[in-house]
Amino acid sequence: MPRATFFNLPADKRQRIIEVALEEFAERPYDQASISRVVSRLGIAKGSLYQYFDGKRELFTWLVEEAGRKKLEAVSATPPPTGADLYARLRWLYAQGLLFIAASPRWARVALRSVEPSLDPEISRLRASSEAAAQAFLREQLARGQEEGSVRGDLSLELVVPLVHGLLSEGLMRAFLARAGVTDPLDPAAQSLGREDALAVVDAALSLLERGLRRGAP
Amino acid sequence: MPRATFFNLPADKRQRIIEVALEEFAERPYDQASISRVVSRLGIAKGSLYQYFDGKRELFTWLVEEAGRKKLEAVSATPPPTGADLYARLRWLYAQGLLFIAASPRWARVALRSVEPSLDPEISRLRASSEAAAQAFLREQLARGQEEGSVRGDLSLELVVPLVHGLLSEGLMRAFLARAGVTDPLDPAAQSLGREDALAVVDAALSLLERGLRRGAP
Amino acid sequence: MPRATFFNLPADKRQRIIEVALEEFAERPYDQASISRVVSRLGIAKGSLYQYFDGKRELFTWLVEEAGRKKLEAVSATPPPTGADLYARLRWLYAQGLLFIAASPRWARVALRSVEPSLDPEISRLRASSEAAAQAFLREQLARGQEEGSVRGDLSLELVVPLVHGLLSEGLMRAFLARAGVTDPLDPAAQSLGREDALAVVDAALSLLERGLRRGAP
C-alpha cells in the first residue's frame, strides 16, 4: 500500500519512518493517531509523508498488514506439533501468539488495532472483516474438533465460538499481561514476560477449555 | 460530579440534557465525543453546559457512573436465586447484565465506554479502575467457589480470573449480539434480543465454565 | 444561512465581515476564494468565522442570495413602465440591472459568481439552477411576446432563448463595461458608468433585438 517512493528510500530512513509511525499507531487508536505528530517526530515535511503513503488510512492499513505478516512469520518460526488434537494445536498456536506480544509489543498492538472500532467507515470495514476472520478461524477449528471427537457434538458452535473467542483473545491476553502486573502490552514491564509465562497462561486456558468442551470425563 | 446547578434544573430539561449527552457518548468513544455537538443538539448555550459540569471529563464520568447505577438497579430488580452455588449465581447475574443491554442499549454502551482506552490520562485511570473492579469481583466469586467446593482448589486464580473475565465479558457479549446477527449493541437489530437469547447464551457460557472449573467429572 | 451568532454581532463588526467576505468572493471564483484570507484580512480567529457561518459554502451562497436581494431591491426602486410591450419591459429591466452593476460592482460581481462553474458539486448545483432560472425567465418573456404579437410566432424559442440570453447577459455587460474602456466590473474606471451609459447600451441591444425578433418591418 505504500507508494513506490517509500521503497526507494534509503533503508535507514524508511526504517525510521516505520518505527515512528508504528509508535504512533501503537499508542493510539486510529482516530486519535495523528499524521502531524508522525511527521513532526520524524522532522520531515508533511508533504513528504504523503509521497510515501496516500494518506492516513493507507499508512495505518499497511502497518496492520505488516503486523500480520510479522506475526505470521513469528508464529511460523516454530514448527507446529504434528499428529496433535485440537487442544494441542490451539495450545501451540496461542502460545506463539503470546510470545509475539512479548517479543514485538508494538507490532502486536498495531495488529490489535485492526479490531478496534473507528469513525472512519473504511477502517470500520477493516475491523469488521478482521473480526469475522478471527471467528471463522475458530469456528473451523472447533468444527474440526467435533469431527475428531475432541469437542462434544451437541454444542452449538453459534454459541460456543464467540465465547471461546472471548476467552482466547481478550482473556488470554489479560492473563498473560497480568503475570507481569501489567494491563498494556506496551508497558515496559511487559518485556519481562517470557516463554514460561506464555506456556503457563495458555495451559490454564486450554485445560479450562478442554474440560469445558471435550466429550466425556475431563 | 455535576454541579448543584444541574440538579436545580427543571426535571425535563435535566432529562433532555442527559439523553442527548448519553446519545453522544454512546455513539462515540470519549475522545471523539464532542461537547459542541451536544450543546448544538440541545440548542443551549455552550457556557450553560459548563455551568452544569466542569467539563467534558466530568460529564462523561458522571454518565458512566450513572450507567453503573442504572445497571445495578436493573440487575437488582429480579431477586437473586437463594441457596445457589457459584454457577447459578453467575448465571443469574450475567443474564441480568445481558438483559440490561437489550433493554437500555445506550446506557449499556456508555457503561462499556468506561473500559475503552483514551488519550486523556484521567479517563484512562477511570478505565483502569473499572477493569480492576470487574476482575476483583470475579476473583471474589471464584474464591468463594473454591471455598464452597464448586471450583477446583488447585486452580490458580491469578490465571483463571482474567480468562474467565474474557469469556464472560467480551465472549458473552459477542455471543449475545451474534444471535441478532449484530456486532454493536446500538444496532437497531439488537432490539430483537430478549430473555430467551440471554438465557441461552448465559447457559452455554456457564455450562462451559462449570465443566471447565468444577472439581471432579463434569 | 448564517448562524444566529452572526446577526447578534455588533452591526459594525458584522458589516466589516460582510465587506471583507464580499471583496474576497467578488475578486475570485468560488474555488479560488479563501476563508483563510478572509479571516486574516479581518484579523479574527479562524474559528470565529465558523461561528457565524457553517463553512465556505454557506458563506458564499448567502452572499449570492444577499446579492440577489440587493439587486432586486435596486431594480424595484424605479417603477416599471406600465402598458409597455416586451421590448420596453426588457429595456427597463436590463437598464436597471446595468445600473446596479455601476452602483454596486462587488455585489453585482458576486451575483454573477452564481453562474460560474465550480468543482464543488453543491455549488455546481447552485450554478445550474441559477442558469436555468435565467433562461426560464427569458423564455417566459419571449413566449408572452409571441402572444402579444411583438415576437414572430414562427421563431423556435428553443433556439432563440439561449441566443438572446447570450446577447442580454454577456453581450450587454461587455458593451456596458466597454464604454468605460474596461472589462471587469471591479475596475475602478467602471465607476464612471452612469445612467446614460446604461440607457445607450440597452437601447442598442434592444433595438437590435426588436428588429431581429418582431414580426413585419422593424
Added chain:
Amino acid sequence: MPRATFFNLPADKRQRIIEVALEEFAERPYDQASISRVVSRLGIAKGSLYQYFDGKRELFTWLVEEAGRKKLEAVSATPPPTGADLYARLRWLYAQGLLFIAASPRWARVALRSVEPSLDPEISRLRASSEAAAQAFLREQLARGQEEGSVRGDLSLELVVPLVHGLLSEGLMRAFLARAGVTDPLDPAAQSLGREDALAVVDAALSLLERGLRRGAP
C-alpha cells in the same frame, strides 16, 4: 512554448502527454488544474514534465495555442463560401466553430479556457488578449459589412460589437449544447450533436442578426 526536449520525444509519448494534459485542462479551470495529477496519470516523473515545459503556465498556454491552431485547421478544412455577404460568411464560420466543438470537445474546451479569468496574472493577460482578438475580428467583419452595405451605417460598432459577441459566443454555444439537453461541451451527450444541429443553431442566430443589423426592412 515547449522546450526542444519535448519535440525530441518519441511521437507516441509526446502524444500521450498532450492527451493527458489536454484532459486535465479541459476538465478544470487553469487554477484548479494540477500538474501533479497530469504526471501521475502519465506515470512519468514530475521533473520530466518540467524538462518539456517551463511550468504549468507554459503547458497551459501552449495547449491553448494548439487548440487555436486545431480549430483554425478544422475551420479551414471546408472552403469558405465565395462571393458571399457578411451574414453568409459568419454563418459559415460559426457553423465550422460549432462543428469543431462536436468533433473535438476537449480541444474546444481548452480553447474556451483561455477566456476564463484566473488568479495568475500572466494567464489573465492571455485571457484579455484572447477576448480582445475575438472582438477585433468581429469589429472588422462588421465594419466591412457597413462598407458592403449589409450592415446599417448608423450603428455604433462600439456598442454593437460586444453585443454581437455575446450572441455569437455564449449565446450560440448555449443554443447548440441545449439541442443535446446539455450545458457542458464535455458532457458525453454532446457527442450526439452534428451538422444539422450546428446549421440550425447558426441559422437562427444569423437570421436574428441579419434582421437586426441589415439596413432597410428585414
Added chain:
DNA sequence: GATGAATGAGGGTTCATTCAT
C-alpha cells in the same frame, strides 16, 4: 535526458474551554 524525493505554505474544518456580559 530523466528522475523523484523534498519542500512548506496553504487549503477548509473542528474543538474544548473561557469570560465578559
Added chain:
DNA sequence: AATGAATGAACCCTCATTCAT
C-alpha cells in the same frame, strides 16, 4: 443562572516547483 462570541492550535491533505543524482 445563563449566555455565546472568541480563541487558536490541531486535524488531514494538496500543490507547483526545485535540484541532486
